[in-house]
Amino acid sequence: MDLRTVTVCRYIAPLREGGSLPALAEADDDFKYVLKFRGAGHGVKALIAEFLGGEIARALGFKVPELVFAHLDEAFGRTEGDEEIQDLLQGSKGLNLALHFLSGAINFDPGVTQVDSRLASEIVWLDAFITNVDRTYRNTNMLMWNRELWLIDHGAAFYFHHSWTNLEKHAKNPFPLIKDHVLLPQAKDLWETDRKFRSLLTTEKLQAIVSALPGEWLEWQETEETPKQIKEAYLNFLLQRLENSNLFIKEAENARQALI
Structure with missing residues (x-):
């Protein structure tokens, strides 16, 4: 199986609902994603769980937002004003994980x-x-x-x-x-x-x-x-x-x- 890889080009806003500070972001394919960071609390293991859980759910026929690998450039986030978010972005350079943003969705x-x-x-x-x-x-x-x-958040x-x-x-x-x-x-x-x-x-x-x-x-x-x-x-x-x-x-x- 092959996931698409996108490059994050715009940080839009933090999603404060998650303890690991996921964010709404835009990628170079012009789609918006919920971005999960490797620099957050549980590091890459949360991304591994998100990936395995989401793709196993998809294999079983559940509706799961598309998962993509999301590349963060080393220079990304240097102009971010919030120090906590800047540290998160700087600690997440390289390959992260993102879920396609379901615009207009409401919590179950x-x-x-x-x-x-x-x-x-x-x-x-x-x-x-x-x-x-x-x-x-x-x-x-x-x-x-x-x-x-739709099922989300398997981290x-x-x-x-x-x-x-x-x-x-x-x-x-x-x-x-x-x-x-x-x-x-x-x-x-x-x-x-x-x-x-x-x-x-x-x-x-x-x-x-x-x-x-x-x-x-x-x-x-x-x-x-x-x-x-x-x-x-x-x-x-x-x-x-x-x-x-x-x-x-x-x-x-x-x-x-x-x-x-």
Whole structure:
């Protein structure tokens, strides 16, 4: 798989909703993007999670804004007046990640929009699979655009990579935090979803997604592993998690039963 690469040419405004100070920006293709910075709090690992989570969601048929690699020139941001933003821009030179900006989209409100059990089950399955802790009532990370539900912001997924130890143990984690998922009460079709999604996420599909991670995001100071070895670790995590999906499905089912 190949993502487009754009060059950021105009910083428009910070999006203060995100703790990592994402920004609305314009690129050299004349489109606007929500730009995620490698110089933000969790660095490239948040970009890796955003990329893997978004592209796995797309492979499963969800609506996800187009992801692009976004290049920041070394000189970009030197005239920015806000010192915090200038530091962020200067610390993010090179390859970042951006999502196509959905103009006019509104935040998903579970009190206003009802999601059917099939779609709710599919989103819960995805988030349990990628260990996404950030799809809660407090922060749904979903948008309504053209009357359709879109998934955004997967940077908090794959949290195991912040410690990078006991990867096999993390792969078999039943993910008890699924109890806080905003759509869990409606997720009545998890086992049916499991059968469907396990057939869609082939080894070849997951390998293609992981292989597309940029090498410059995988040069970590905290490990002697090469970028190739790190990619292999992510792929193995995903394959083991898929093979043991019954663990997180049972956890989600038990948590749902406790709610209803």
